[in-house]
Amino acid sequence: MLIDEGPSKTTHIMHSVNVNYKVLKEYVEFLIKQGLVEERIIEKGRIVYAITSRGVAVLKGLKELKQIFPTLRESLARTL
Numbered sequence: 445m446l447i448d449e450g451p452s453k454t455t456h457i458m459h460s461v462n463v464n465y466k467v468l469k470e471y472v473e474f475l476i477k478q479g480l481v482e483e484r485i486i487e488k489g490r491i492v493y494a495i496t497s498r499g500v501a502v503l504k505g506l507k508e509l510k511q512i513f514p515t516l517r518e519s520l521a522r523t524l
Contacts, residue, residue: 447503451484451494475499 446452452460458468472493475481480499484492495503 446481446493446495447500451486451492453490453492457493 446457449456449460454465454468454472457472458465461468463471472481476483478498479496480502481493482496484494486492
């Protein structure tokens with residue numbers, strides 16, 4: 445979501461991913477600790493969350509793995 449839409453407020457993220465505030469805060473805190481998402485302060489002290497360059501790299505790696513796994517699954521099925 446953040447990679448496609450850019451920095452977003454908490455309420456926008458909550459609605460997009462369909463989780464409540466408490467759950468979202470736990471996920472966001474985890475992602476911040478991992479260096480995948482960062483908190484930014486914009487006009488009037490409002491907070492938005494944005495994906496970091498490390499987060500973009502991790503997503504890219506996950507997409508590549510997703511493409512590889514169907515091939516691995518087929519190879520394993522043939523060897524078993």
